Amino acid sequence: MSVEIRDPRLAAVVGPEGAFERIATGCLFTEGPLWHPRDQYLLWSDMPGDHLRRWSAQDGVTTFRKPCNMSNGLAWDRQGRLLACEHASSQVTRTEADGRITPLATHYQGKQLNSPNDIVCAADGGIYFSDPPYGRAEYYGVKRDQELSFQGVYRVGADPQSPILLADDFDRPNGLCFSPDGRRLFVNDTARQHIRVFDVRADGAISGGRVWAETVGEGPGAPDGMKLDSAGHVYCCGPGGIHVFTPEARCLGVIHVPEYTANMAWGDADYRSLYVTASTSVYRLRVLVPGLPAL
Numbered sequence: 001m002s003v004e005i006r007d008p009r010l011a012a013v014v015g016p017e018g019a020f021e022r023i024a025t026g027c028l029f030t031e032g033p034l035w036h037p038r039d040q041y042l043l044w045s046d047m048p049g050d051h052l053r054r055w056s057a058q059d060g061v062t063t064f065r066k067p068c069n070m071s072n073g074l075a076w077d078r079q080g081r082l083l084a085c086e087h088a089s090s091q092v093t094r095t096e097a098d099g100r101i102t103p104l105a106t107h108y109q110g111k112q113l114n115s116p117n118d119i120v121c122a123a124d125g126g127i128y129f130s131d132p133p134y135g136r137a138e139y140y141g142v143k144r145d146q147e148l149s150f151q152g153v154y155r156v157g158a159d160p161q162s163p164i165l166l167a168d169d170f171d172r173p174n175g176l177c178f179s180p181d182g183r184r185l186f187v188n189d190t191a192r193q194h195i196r197v198f199d200v201r202a203d204g205a206i207s208g209g210r211v212w213a214e215t216v217g218e219g220p221g222a223p224d225g226m227k228l229d230s231a232g233h234v235y236c237c238g239p240g241g242i243h244v245f246t247p248e249a250r251c252l253g254v255i256h257v258p259e260y261t262a263n264m265a266w267g268d269a270d271y272r273s274l275y276v277t278a279s280t281s282v283y284r285l286r287v288l289v290p291g292l293p294a295l
Helices: 010-014
Strands: 002-005 021-024 030-036 041-046 051-056 060-065 071-076 082-086 091-095 101-105 119-121 127-131 151-155 164-170 173-178 184-189 194-200 206-214 226-228 234-238 241-245 251-256 263-267 273-278 281-286
Touching (some): 030 082, 030 281, 071 127, 127 173, 164 206, 173 226
Antiparallel strands (some): 002 251, 051 060, 241 251
16 A cells, blocks of 8 residues: 555554555446445445446355446445435435335436435435436446536435435535534535535535535545545545545545545444445455444
8 A cells, every 4th residue: 555644643544554455356437335234245336337246255246236227326224225326317216125226316306317426324314415417428327418507415305306405506516424423514526626514404404515625636536435434534535546634624645546546435344444446446455443334
């Protein structure tokens, strides 16, 4: 592992320089990693391959779903059901216990969503997602014109055709995650190269939205997947790899990943493994400060 150290405190968070373990390769573009805490397996999306894969230490790499409507971001709801952002269908879906797929968000004010990208479930069960237009481009989705005139962040509502618009002043909203206490929502903007933070109100709405941090550095990459650890450190994709920020928005450094990095997820029984989706491969990196469970 190669690390750009910007603050010596990084060593106490990430640990001494360890090695990335490649657990899968041969994909077209990996995204949406998600760990299942009870059954100890990892899911991830390969959007151009239209393939949702599964990995476990026991079974290795297997197919979870193919085709998968070119799924991107994945999450569990509070009942342990799979939530998926689908590029090809421009919708958010939930997989029921019997395998049926239920649309949760499809349109806004009569117009099809752009292409739901990343997704997170709040402690109260509220489902939040970002909606940039990446899934309307060739390779990463199905090429077609955008119906909405903006790129928003939403919360799922009672009607799939009426998600609740929370913010519409992004260029390319992408990764999002809650603070450990659930009172703040972090959302990054790929095009503007920064992370914003919102206050979460009791009714699930958000307010504020100031720029919290910028991802500054050399090398390929931009804000994309984003996760918090148990101490409140923010891990966010950015130039050169994965940027690690303190809860006060100080960048401790950048973890350089062997391939262009899109997303990450905490996993293993102790949540000290960072599973990274990076272009054609999925990597695992052991760190010192545990992450947060996705369920």
